[in-house]
Amino acid sequence: MARTSLSGFPEWLPEGRIIEMHVLDELRRVFELHGFAGIETRAVETLEQLEAKGETSKEIYVLERLQALKAAAAGARAPKDKGMGLHFDLTVPFARYVVENANELDFPFKRYQIQKVWRGERPQDGRFREFTQADIDVVGNGELPFHFEVDLPLVMAEALNNLPIPHVRVLVNNRKVVQGVCESLGVTDVEAALRGLDKIDKIGPEGVAAELAQSGIDGEQASVLLQMAQIRTSESSEVRARLADLGVGGELLDEGLKELTELLDTANKRMPGAVVADLKIARGLDYYTGSVYESEIEGHEALGSICSGGRYDSLAKDGKRTYPGVGLSIGVSRLVSRMISAPMVRASRKVPTAVVVAVIAEEQRERSEAIAAVLRSRGISTDVAPSAAKFGKQIKFADKRGIPFVWFPGEEGSADTVKDIRSGEQVDADPHTWVLPEADAVPTIEKVTD
């Protein structure tokens, strides 16, 4: 990470940014491969929109015009802007965008969106106040087939497992299962049950039991809920068997189990090992109504979920219609931060440049520029040495940045030469025909193994 004077607002040095761009490019590639259209929404929403999601209101950054603030401080009547704040996620803005543009969009509408979001909370370890999210969602007009609840976590599993990081598991559950178990047990405060279970990794089963007791959930009910929360398997038959052992049942539970079964069975066929049912997953947000998703990186479980989401039925609605959807969001900054700090990966160089053309003398700079222009016209990222220093210094310019090749314009009558500064090998070369090894075309991201 770069030095930074504001905590919670991360910035990367050029090498870190190369790693981040690699991640963003790969995510985009996979999303587009699956037919998701890219959109961006403005960073700013009305406070009304943002506050509609009550529980997150503590995290909102409000915008004020400096001029207006100064005028107000001076006692003048400042023209009041409509209350506006920075978005804290990409789901709420997307829902607003869908409603505003419903007549122009084709449903089901599949979109990806990669943008910064802001949360005004106190920065803690690994929590950022400004960070990048990468979301995919699909929304329908009035209805949305269940199969999208299977498709979307698999797209994310593919996207994440294409990155140079350890294996990522998508953990799944279904709100109807949890709710069905609650109903079957006679637990009425389902929200409290969800909130409690959500903390199991933080405060342990006993802590959760104590919390549940405070919400009027008795010891026997809590015991069943906690046993449910310990179910973790990729086999739908095991989920069914263990829930049956708990003696719970009912229509909603059956519906949820049918969906969870379909999700697990299809995922096991299409992408074995990618998806695991984990019945403690609750997801705090109250708009989820069906499948819910979290994820973990093998060996980095303590990092928490880097990709989460679920099915929602009425997040987006206008007077006439609702637009049900399902989506997942990757916390890119937290992931990239871990990739850099672990370190999981390393960039082969700090710049896009593959070749530096040396300059023999300032009066001959245009010769070097002409060579660079030819190389660039062939798609080779090329820089020209900033000054006609001694060749040793020009080679050092390349070496410091990890640029693999230095090109030397030939003396009168002799050919140009190009030097691989890693091996020291130097050969005659013509900029129109020289072949840049494919492995050196762009900076590569290598896994750090030791």
Added chain:
Amino acid sequence: MARTSLSGFPEWLPEGRIIEMHVLDELRRVFELHGFAGIETRAVETLEQLEAKGETSKEIYVLERLQALKAAAAGARAPKDKGMGLHFDLTVPFARYVVENANELDFPFKRYQIQKVWRGERPQDGRFREFTQADIDVVGNGELPFHFEVDLPLVMAEALNNLPIPHVRVLVNNRKVVQGVCESLGVTDVEAALRGLDKIDKIGPEGVAAELAQSGIDGEQASVLLQMAQIRTSESSEVRARLADLGVGGELLDEGLKELTELLDTANKRMPGAVVADLKIARGLDYYTGSVYESEIEGHEALGSICSGGRYDSLAKDGKRTYPGVGLSIGVSRLVSRMISAPMVRASRKVPTAVVVAVIAEEQRERSEAIAAVLRSRGISTDVAPSAAKFGKQIKFADKRGIPFVWFPGEEGSADTVKDIRSGEQVDADPHTWVLPEADAVPTIEKVTD
């Protein structure tokens, strides 16, 4: 443009976003081809940083935490955040980043940066409150050779002229020329002269003369300045001749003319027609010290400059060192807005998808998914029909989005077929070997000619 409920905060529909992404991808490609490293800075700076550029302070959006505002309104003592605001350009944050990370960066440091910026001004025609800028800058440690003042506008000329828009001219001038002419005339308030000349396109020569008079610049001085401002040519010899005709001279003017000559002569050699000297260009910002740049799109001159910048000597400095630089910034949102609204261009489709695989029946969805997986593994962007509707409806799904191909899984024992829904041609095909025409691989951006 999409419908939007907040004026000045533009959003694009998916087709517009495809055009914007094409522009951003092309800019990035050219910047990286020239060895610029990508960085991002946080969106937030301290007010102290932002206000150091006095003249722009009216445009700053200040951030407050909603919770703190509510606590303050309720009379509680709210913990005061360090004053923070959103950046209004990418130059000021870049200067701060360079100073903070100077020990980690390699100088001269060439970077590009493509990000949103915010200005809290009243939105006017074509003025946005949130918009994307694409900047390139190079900064040195203590010194920066003049040749970068030639290189950078040419990189921008190449980047802009690679886009599907009419020819872009980069207009150049040199602060030392303007200042030298002022000195030669005995004009002491150079700032006033620059501010006046900057308005020549808006208020005309007479309006400028009136403004200059108010700053104590007499009629004769103003007359020479206005004649200077009318010099526009790509030939350095003409600049020199016409300035000589005005009877101005002096050391600073000579130095500026030497630089402007080198810029024009080199540009004419490397990229004929790309660069034109225009001596009325002043650039309001007071940190420029050498070359200054604006630009115009042929046939869209009234849009104003979509790419501007210049040389600065002391924007970035810490206790010990200064980091002189030169850079240019493209107003991407304004450019894209014009490309869409003119319209200059059109996207061949609204989604990345090249193929939709039809679904024969919901029970056979996995067959279609298997075909899609094979196509995707070969890099072909593929979607699967959202429901097993009648084939006519599935074809309409593709047609509405501009997706060129629909893939039909074969009935028992017979081959799959793929249909080009534009021509109606339908042929047998195997997902492992079928060749997607290269022109259909990704959405293409076509110039609108009529």
